[in-house]
Amino acid sequence: MFSRLALRPALQCRVLQPSSVRSTTTASAGKESDERDLVNFPRPERLENPGKVRLGFLPDEWFQFFYKKTGVTGPYVFGTGLITYLCSKEIYVMEHEFYSGISLLIMIVYGVKKFGPTIAAYLDKEIDAVEADYNSTRENAKKSLADAIEDEKKEQWRAEGQAMLFEAKKENVGLQLEAAYRERIMTVFSQVKRRLDYQVERENIMRRLSQKNMVSWVVDGVMKSITPQQEKESLQKCILDLKSLAAKA
Template sequence: MLSRVALRSVAARQSASTALVARGSASGARDEQNFPRPVRGEPGKVRLGFVPEEWFQFFHAKTGVTGPYTLGVGLATYLCSKEIFVMEHEYYSGLSLILMVYIAAKKLGPNIAAWLDKEVDNIETSWNEGRTNTIKGLEQAIKDEKTAQWRAEGQELLMEAKKENVLLQLEAAYRERLMQVYTEVKRRLDYQLEKTNVERRMAQKNMVDWIVLNVTKAITPDQEKQTLDRCIADLSALAAKH
């Protein structure tokens, strides 16, 4: 009967582990919620130093609180009365040995138990240290990857700013060259205008000089004398009025 229960338990664990492996391989990660990681079991309660608490709970439903003790005392009395358990000289040596073990367990047991628990915790910590370091390394890698992505985004912004700066420099150079072209064209136009004005003034001066010269040449001495006499007469008439 016990072997059948053990086989069924082993089969159930194998099926559960198979399902866990299948689910983990499908999703790529362990389902910690439905399939938590096994935790190191702690020893259960005991009575009299070595009898499991489950035995007393089993007898409690049938015989009450004193059932297990009655069974133990009755069994020991039966074995001794029927001489199934012979109390020879080694029996008393066993009693003394049990007494010494009991005293040693009471005196040294807590310290030894604490030391063993500490050793077990150290071993468990050493086993989990690699997993913990791997998790920390992966978390740090994820953090570094996010930082690298953030820096890459910053590089994109920097490249955009550099492109904008280059465009502004090109625009400034374009406007500067436009101003140079405007200045050169204005200077040449001003030169042409000044040249035209100078030519016009020179032509007018030459025309006036030519006209004056020709008019002067056309005036005879008699006309000049008559004009002079008329001017003197006009001046005398103006002086007489004043």
């Protein structure tokens, strides 16, 4: 009965005691993946402080194990009875090495109390440095991967720009082909027109030459058919006509 009453404050103190562990992962920093099995494979946690002990070296878990069976006084009675049994039956003989061990234990306790905090602070700094190194390596890897993703997005954007550039080049080539086609059509048109103009000019020249030759032939024929007497009479008649016109004027 008394052991249960003594156990209740101890359990309350244990419940109110803050946890002395810290996680070495960044699970709380972001959303956990749905594919990760945290039940069977939980994330490892590193103890920041050592576990709770009693009498300086006995783990508290041993006492908690006895509490369920014997109550609060059980571990102490068991330890005292065990030591008394070992010493009374001379199973553990207290020879000169035992007292040397006590002296050595006192020195160790003094060294731990004297130099323990300094060494612990130094080791904590070393652990923090190693952890910071690991975290920096991870952050650098994340940063390099993020940069690689950004570079890939830029390359995709450039590829899309290249597709637009190819379309523009295709349109330019199409315009150049259209211009070359129209230029060749214009060349064909000018060449055909030049040849047709040549044929028209040739026909005109042939017609003029024919007319000229025909007129010359008719004039020559007429001139050959007119006698000198007829020419003289015609000339005189023309002179008379001119004189009559001049008299009327």
